[in-house]
Amino acid sequence: MGPYTMDSVLNPVRSQSEAGNSLSRTAQSDLLVAKAGVVIEMAQAARTISGIAQELNILALNAALHATRLKSSGNEMLSIFGLELKRMSTRSASEAARLERLARETGPAVDDGRHAAK
Numbered sequence: 243m244g245p246y247t248m249d250s251v252l253n254p255v256r257s258q259s260e261a262g263n264s265l266s267r268t269a270q271s272d273l274l275v276a277k278a279g280v281v282i283e284m285a286q287a288a289r290t291i292s293g294i295a296q297e298l299n300i301l302a303l304n305a306a307l308h309a310t311r312l313k314s315s316g317n318e319m320l321s322i323f324g325l326e327l328k329r330m331s332t333r334s335a336s337e338a339a340r341l342e343r344l345a346r347e348t349g350p351a352v353d354d355g356r357h358a359a360k
Contacts, residue, residue: 281349288341295334302327 305324312320 285345288338292338295331298331
């Protein structure tokens with residue numbers, strides 16, 4: 243075996259290092275794509291919850307109307323039911339808004355990371 247040069251020793255190391263870096267970037271990119279999918283699912287869940295909140299609000303209004311009509315007969319249960327529906331509607335709308343905010347805040351960070359991984 244002849245004399246070794248610095249390049250002959252370092253070239254295989256550099257090659258392995260570059261291969262490792264490429265693999266790492268691919269793994270990071272795959273992870274960011276998966277996170278982007280989670281952000282999309284969060285936004286979809288927020289829209290679904292928001293729709294449920296709207297439906298609950300309509301039910302609460304209907305219950306309140308019926309409770310007003312039936313008040314003379316002493317039926318307070320419908321009024322209590324309407325108040326509970328309204329509370330659920332408000333809570334659902336609040337959670338939907340929180341999910342939408344999280345999706346909006348997370349989305350740009352995922353995009354930045356995806357571009358950095360390329």
